Amino acid sequence: MKAADALREGFRGQVVVPGDAGYDAARAVWNGAIDRRPEVIARCTGTADVLRAVTVAREHGLLTAVRGGGHNIAGLAVCDGGMVIDLSAMRGVRVDPQRRIARAQPGTTWGGFDHETQAFRLATPGGLMSSTGIAGFTLGGGFGWLSRAYGLACDNLLEADVVTAEGRVVTASAATHPDLFWGLRGGGGNFGVVTTFTYRLHRIGPAVLCGGLFFPAEHLAATVRAVRDLMADAPDELFASCIFGRAPAAPFLPAGWHGRPVVRVGVCWAGRADRGREVVAPLRALPHLVADAVQTRPYTVWQQMLDPGWGPGAHNYWKSEYLSVLDDAAIDTVAAHFATVTSPLSDVKLAFLGGAIARVGPEDTAYTHRAAPYLLNINSRWESGEPDPHVAWTRAFWNAMRPHSSGGVYVNFLGQEGPGRVLEAYGRAKYERLTALKDRWDPENFFRVNQNIPPSV
Structure with missing residues (x-):
């Protein structure tokens, strides 16, 4: 439990370990076929907690999974024997109706997001079900009922705050770190932990x-x-x-x-x-x-x-x-x-x-x-x-x-179907571009509990 003890120093969220009363509930994900037992679950309250969790996981050599909504079919929000960086308590949504943008934290579900944006008769393309989390959905592309009209969720992503594998916080957009911004829009969770998503909104509803x-x-x-x-x-x-x-x-x-x-x-x-x-x-x-x-x-x-x-x-x-x-x-x-x-x-x-x-x-x-x-x-x-x-x-x-x-x-x-199917998700040319991006932003493949694009070396 050395990692859990180290994590508690300067961590505002809840640290959950095997034997705790809430452990089984904290490790459960949407797909009941997934039954994994992490060593420690870091239930983060904000970016500072995410930074602390990444630092401790690296220092202790822990396999690390990142949980947003926990809805992924492959169960990639949880791992055996490592650390889960649990973002599910980070659910804040802030709407700017004049600029038609919304800033949302990664534990937000589409139900929570829509509840806030529809107060202003605004929306962005979200999931077909309200219980889906915004984070993994957007990072993988994200289509829904509004997508033929307004594109994918990732097409409406304007900016993302990212905690990198080396423990930095960067903002990715078309103007800053555009290479990372390109990879976040469809490349999954390969390049960091997004702590804030900024979306373009459209007139919809009520x-x-x-x-x-x-x-x-x-x-x-x-x-x-x-x-x-x-x-x-x-x-x-x-x-x-x-x-x-x-x-x-x-x-x-x-x-x-x-x-x-x-x-x-x-x-x-x-x-x-x-x-x-x-x-x-x-x-x-x-x-x-x-x-x-x-x-x-x-x-x-x-x-x-x-x-x-x-x-x-x-x-x-x-x-x-x-x-x-x-x-x-x-x-x-x-x-x-x-x-x-x-x-x-x-x-x-x-x-x-x-x-x-x-x-x-x-x-x-x-x-x-x-x-x-x-x-x-x-x-x-x-x-x-x-x-x-x-x-x-x-x-x-x-x-x-x-x-x-x-x-x-x-x-x-995509389930747990192997690297060949991950390649099919992107095609050879784009996969190679994503590999180069991985080399730059996560050369040690710290973020690998995902549909992984490993670095070249």
Whole structure:
């Protein structure tokens, strides 16, 4: 416990070690399949605590994980035997409505962020669920309901305060340390601990046209084709995502459909509601519609609509892939594999990208695959029991979809899949540029509990 004793000197936050009453709760992350036991958890209150934690971890040679929201599928917010720099108590958000910017600390979730910015009818592209943390989400790129209109979260990042591996605090932006700023926008947690994110905000809300359209799973192929065809020419204000899973026990669904396999088409319109109704009308007119929950509602409410059923504790295993092709063969493959799903908690998500995401230059940020029009995420989820059937189903599904791939994976949906898949997330040229950046900012690979880009030596 020498590291814990050293950490307590000059540390304002809570130091948690094995045997403490709150230890098991402090080491738990969203994915219940992750069970790791760090030597010490440093629950930071601010930048000074982060600096102290980094210094102590380096001095004691501790493997170090960094926790923001703890929502990462690979469980990279916690490690065995080392130190967790826990930022979850750092949740401050300060909004400047005149300049349309917000400064937020890394423990903030999108629910907390939106709560503050919507007080001024402002928002920035955030996660599809309010419980997702802003930090890892932004560092990996970050797409959500506003992304076709306003880009990724990382595209709206204006500045970041960073604690480096050598224990300095620097501010990265387009004007200062632009190389580091480039790497933070998509390169994950490889280059330091961000203690403040500064975002550009946009006029949104308080109400937006949004909601879900529900169709029977046996009409999956026809429904997805209709969404695909509409989104091919849709205005940037419209974001759409298809979820294939069990219907929730929601009041807007007939009781006889609760728990049955359905296609849920989620739509969000980032503009005037009357125009949005015109654009989504063809989807609402599709045959076999079970329920239509599209309406104007507060943006903050919409951001929480997917939260039920995706809370912490369940076991999760994901495989994800950007798709360049969504022809009838690809859609039929999705339908065939979804029909054999092994857990009632599992689902499959298909996001329709493009718009402002694709208009950012391919070399402007570390985020890659901007031209990919679709993103598939196969989400196995189960409460207990053997993981093998669920993992096997996920892998078989993913392998069947690989012929339709654009050749890459979204780093935020990447599990513990090895360095080859990290390379696929960036491509060879950008990976080499990130390696050079790692050489400069973290040559000893202190920050390596992540989707790691190791230094060259």
